[in-house]
Amino acid sequence: MQVSMTVNGQQRTDEVEPRMLLAHHLRDNLGLTATNIGCDSTSCGACTVIVDGLSVKSCTVLALQAEGSQVTTLEGLAGEDGELHPVQAAFQSEHGLQCGFCTSGMVMASVGVLAANPNPTDREVREGLEGNLCRCTGYHNIVQAVLKAAEAGPVAGQVPQTQEVSA
């Protein structure tokens, strides 16, 4: 079946099998491989992307369910000039990663956390990221990175495209 969606600001129309998951569509059809698949069972959050302003686990969404949606992946966060999004910059400066496998999902989920709550406490960050697992268990620096990103203000909870992130 045909599916159309706006991915990182670009209109994309592709043929997909109904059973194709959004995560696979992004990775295999659109070549956007920042979105990782870890558990493939809605547990780890590695596949988190933002759909119509809300963070979702793309391993548990059909590509067809994103018909007409605005989708943002990690590739869509940095500015056109390559300037890092405040959450990306904070993950870098606070060293919020070790092997990096969970990182794109953590960053996308963090944008969602900051959209819902621009000034979170340490505990609120931890609760907001409860759907994301880091197998290197570097949670402390991840939380620090989100708190640091919050210092950039509301922009830390937004994506560059026209869409609004609401949570």
Add this chain to the structure above:
Amino acid sequence: MIPSPFDYVRVSSVDEAVAALAEHGEDAKILAGGHSLLPIMKLRLAIPSVLIDISGISELNYVRVEGDQVAIGAGTRHHDLENSEVAKAEVPLLPHVASRVGDPQVRHRGTLGGTVAHCDPASDLPTALLALGGSVVLAGPNGRREVPITEFFLGFFETAMEEGELIVELRVPRTGDAGWAYEKFTRRENDWPIVSAAVAHLPGGRIGVALANMGGVVLKATAVEAALAEGKSIEEAAALAAEGTSPSSDMHADAEYRSHLARLLTRRALTVAAGEAEASTAESTAAA
């Protein structure tokens, strides 16, 4: 893991959904948020040949007051329920329990109708609905019918829904600022409950109590409710929480420990709902 092949039909009204169900028969399944259905399809525990996607039906997404009840559209996502001002004012147990489901990403997709239709014995929101009472509104080939929630959850992943029907609405009493509590025991914050207890003080003075994961289906703690109605103390009533249950043993807890948890969590929930401050944890689910 990729589900078995299926045909996909997108519908934009309840009538279209009912017609599609009639056309495709028993191999068709309703898809809403997909957070219960897609995981079991990946595991081949469900192999529907047709998915009927109702997530585009905007008429199924609402929380509103109707007389002495709150009506909630089956397509309402946990995130919307959690943030609904109407729900917070009229039936605060429900938005609180919605906030305890899974994680933010899951709550952004999962729907109330979906979790009720799925009928998992460890499910948070069905437990809360059972404590509240109320009903499930179904649409099918013969129009709409309303099933009391107490008659809806029949057994292990088995509901009172007939072939060709879908859930369109959940109805619960308006409890306003009467007492309520939800006590959930998990290994990690918002996992599936190993056991949980929901308590709601209801209009007319009754107290509803329900338990998750104490058998093949979410259960009403009828012995506890009866003891409370007879004027027994919270201690005495909560001691009966495991009566009539048949908890399983698994890697998280054995049946005996689950029975202990049921009594403990019921006592805590009743105490919190009564406004007597027994806090289970620092952020106990306090209420009115």
